[in-house]
Amino acid sequence: MIMRVTSLNTAATMMRNINNNASSMNKLMDQMAQQTRLLVPSDDPIASTRMIQISREQAAIGQYKSNISTVSGSLAQQETHMDSINKQLLAMRDKLLIASNGTNTSENMDGYGNELQAMMESIVAELNTKNEDGRYIFSGTKTSEQTVMFDEASGKYVFQGNNEQRESTVANGIDIKENTTVGDVFFNGNDDLLNDLNSLVGMLKDPNTDFNSPEFNDAMKNMIDTVDNGIGSVASKITGLGGRQNTISMLNDTHVDVATSNELIQKDLSDLDYPTASIKLNGYLLAAQATQATYVKINNLSLFDAI
Numbered sequence: 001m002i003m004r005v006t007s008l009n010t011a012a013t014m015m016r017n018i019n020n021n022a023s024s025m026n027k028l029m030d031q032m033a034q035q036t037r038l039l040v041p042s043d044d045p046i047a048s049t050r051m052i053q054i055s056r057e058q059a060a061i062g063q064y065k066s067n068i069s070t071v072s073g074s075l076a077q078q079e080t081h082m083d084s085i086n087k088q089l090l091a092m093r094d095k096l097l098i099a100s101n102g103t104n105t106s107e108n109m110d111g112y113g114n115e116l117q118a119m120m121e122s123i124v125a126e127l128n129t130k131n132e133d134g135r136y137i138f139s140g141t142k143t144s145e146q147t148v149m150f151d152e153a154s155g156k157y158v159f160q161g162n163n164e165q166r167e168s169t170v171a172n173g174i175d176i177k178e179n180t181t182v183g184d185v186f187f188n189g190n191d192d193l194l195n196d197l198n199s200l201v202g203m204l205k206d207p208n209t210d211f212n213s214p215e216f217n218d219a220m221k222n223m224i225d226t227v228d229n230g231i232g233s234v235a236s237k238i239t240g241l242g243g244r245q246n247t248i249s250m251l252n253d254t255h256v257d258v259a260t261s262n263e264l265i266q267k268d269l270s271d272l273d274y275p276t277a278s279i280k281l282n283g284y285l286l287a288a289q290a291t292q293a294t295y296v297k298i299n300n301l302s303l304f305d306a307i
Contacts, residue, residue, distance in 0.1 A: 054262045060172070061255045061262075067168045068248045068255075071178045075248075078137055078180045079241040081126045086234045088126075092119045092197075093227045099204065100220045106207050113204030120197050124148050124157070127182055138182045140164045147182065148194070157194040159187040171251050176244055185233040191226050 098104075099112040127138050127147045135143035139161030147161045163183045167175040186193045200223050203209045209216060 051266060054266055058259060058262055061259050064170055064172075065252060065255050068170050068252045071168050071170065071176055072245060072248055072252075074131065074137065074178055075241050075245050077129070077131060079238060079245075081129050081137070082180065082234055082238050082241065085123050085126050086231065086238065088119050088123050089227055089231045089234060092116060093224065093231065095119070096220065096224050096227065100217075100224070102212065104211065106211075109204045109209070109211060110207075113201045116197065116204065117201045120194060120201065123186075124150075124194065127186070136161065138180065140179065140181060140183070141166055148186075155198075157198065159183045170248055171255070174251065176248055180237050180241060182237075185230055185237070188233075191229050193226050193230050196223055196226055 095112055095115055099109060099116075104112070129137050131137050136145060136147045137143075139145050139147045141164040142161050145160045147159070149158055149160060150156070151158050159182075161183060163181040165177045165181065166179050168178045170176045200219055203216060203219060
């Protein structure tokens with residue numbers, strides 16, 4: 001009777017060992033299949049906590065890089081159009097100097113007026129540029145409003161945007177201005193470039209204008225000064241755009257380096273040592289085979305075997 005009870009206890013112990021060995025083997029096989037040693041946080045609480053922290057940091061870096069990509073594309077578009085405006089202003093200045101030399105005929109002046117009007121309309125078209133989402137890029141925060149429009153009633157160009165700036169987060173605690181203001185260039189108090197130019201064009205195309213009068217000479221001089229100020233302001237805007245591009249480019253490089261470093265840390269924390277895992281798996285298999293063989297022998301024992 002004692003032998004039978006002992007056999008039952010031994011069989012129960014062997015069954016627990018078989019189940020424990022199978023559980024360990026199944027977990028190891030899951031780790032190998034998923035290529036990680038961290039299936040649940042309890043596998044390594046410290047490493048799991050660090051993995052969660054890094055995952056959050058990687059998500060933030062991904063968002064920063066996405067913001068940088070969007071801002072960089074927007075700044076590049078703005079720089080292209082500001083450069084085009086700058087070239088138009090330089091050409092406009094040259095034309096104004098030619099028109100102001102005092103030796104031109106009325107026909108010449110009419111032609112210069114037409115050329116200056118075309119340049120002015122080209123600048124207005126540049127200022128009213130939309131992005132791929134149909135938003136006006138130079139309207140400040142009022143991106144749904146056309147930047148500049150001509151009011152037929154008053155005969156003047158009207159700035160419908162504002163000089164406020166939008167910002168985008170490109171790193172922890174770092175925001176970058178993502179738009180360029182133009183109201184402060186073309187509609188800046190006494191320097192109302194578009195409307196002053198529009199008035200001058202009207203004078204140039206009017207056959208009754210006295211091109212040697214003090215009034216005309218003052219208008220021409222003031223216009224050249226206003227265009228010079230515009231050229232300086234636009235050049236400053238272009239420089240600012242380039243500076244912001246350099247800043248976000250450096251930040252993006254930093255994000256790439258940090259993300260790469262985090263990936264290596266994640267790999268060190270979670271990667272499974274395959275050679276060691278293979279040896280352990282083989283050990284589990286051998287142990288399972290031995291335990292099962294022993295269990296079968298014990299299970300087949302009877303009182304008659306002891307007689």
